[in-house]
Amino acid sequence: MKIFFTAEYNQEQLKPLFEMGEVTLDGWATGLPKMPEAELMKKTKDADMLIVSYDEVTRNVIENAEKLKLIACTRSTPVNVDIKAAREKGIPVIYTPGRNSDSTAEFTIGLMLSIARNIPMSYKALKEGKFTGTAEDKKITKDGLIVDMIWDMDEHSPYIIFKGTELKGKTLGIVGYGSIGRRVGKIARAYGMELLIYDPFLCEIDIEEIGIQKAKSLVELMKDADFISCHMKVSPETKGIISREMIDLMKPTAYFINSSRGAILDEAALIDALREKRIAGAAFDVYATEPLAINHPYIGELDNVVITPHIAGATDDVLLNHTKQLVSDVRRFINGEKLLYEYR
Missing domain, CATH: 3.40.50.720 (NAD(P)-binding Rossmann-like Domain)
Structure with missing residues (x-):
């Protein structure tokens, strides 16, 4: 079973996959950019399984991979897979809902x-040197009062501006x-x-x-x-x-x-x-x-x-989750069992 793998992954959780077939890590899985269609077509021609995160699994890729039996996409929706083309060839598509x-x-x-x-706004202001003092600035506490560590209080105070x-x-x-x-x-x-x-x-x-x-x-x-x-x-x-x-x-x-x-x-x-x-x-x-x-x-x-630049799902925990999901379903596919995460 030849498995062409370009997805993000958790190294420990991926180990069982190497016992299920001949795994080739390439593309994003090895730190390279998203793979162009022509390159993906060439490299998956003899693949039995294709596992991706962001590479575009187009009709051309699917029809060119004559031995392809399973497509896996480690995303909550496999938007980069031509589902219609896969179904026409009877190839199930699995994905990883809930991973992030x-x-x-x-x-x-x-x-x-x-x-x-206003947390980012106040952070930015301080980094730009606003509302700051000098190393020599000293607050003098009047007799009878307790030291009060606050910025100056006026209409220009961060306490007012960032309320x-x-x-x-x-x-x-x-x-x-x-x-x-x-x-x-x-x-x-x-x-x-x-x-x-x-x-x-x-x-x-x-x-x-x-x-x-x-x-x-x-x-x-x-x-x-x-x-x-x-x-x-x-x-x-x-x-x-x-x-x-x-x-x-x-x-x-x-x-x-x-x-x-x-x-x-x-x-x-x-x-x-x-x-x-x-x-x-x-x-x-x-x-x-x-x-x-x-x-x-x-x-x-x-x-x-x-x-923020579309990073809500960018954690190491997500990689652990979706690697567990895809390895589990690949095992089920090989064993002829009902898939847990087939996209329908």
Whole structure:
């Protein structure tokens, strides 16, 4: 069994795969860039299995690999695999759902805290030398008082400029209550937040408990939530679901968070809302186009937004998780057992 492997992986968890076949590590798995189609076609012509993370498994690749029996993609959705072409040849495609759910959920809470408390903005200011003193500066405490270690208190103080808001007691609106959305909600509840959930594919009895309520509509959630966090895959139903009309419903004190996919949002409308200060702020890990253009308003213009370069799922733990998943399913495939993670 020839296994061509270009995925990210956990070295310890991958060891059993070498007992299942002749494994060739190449491409991203060896620190190289994403492999061009022509190169992937050439190198997989005689492969029985193809395991990738980001390489594009196109129809050309699939049809050229005449011995191919299984395709594995170590992502929560195998968007870089031509599923239709694979099915036409009877080749199952396995993937790794939930591999980065905890990492993304934790990162989402980090984005919320960052924008609510202006953490990146205050960090940047200090690194630029603002609000700082000299090594010779000494505070003199008057008789009868205890030493008070604070910055100077006036209208220019960082205490005033970077004053934010707590998460405790606020309503978090979660749009999409799947694997990641539920984890975000669980962490947010520990912070003392109330949850308002919009997910048309779940019944109230699957969601509601003390402190957690299902919104009757997306309109209700957009109007009532103090923080709005999106956790949806892109589909015809979700593309552009956070529209200009939805954004216009948000409170002026509300924050918008997106660590799912940029396509679910009308980015131009959100930029207008931030520019005109019609909402308090936003935090993003994903965008309409990636990478962000150097002249994007998020980078050079807006000061009420926190941005990161699509890294919510970038942890070593994710590699461990998806390596376990794919090795488990490859073993099941070889043994003729029902696959746990076949994409349907």
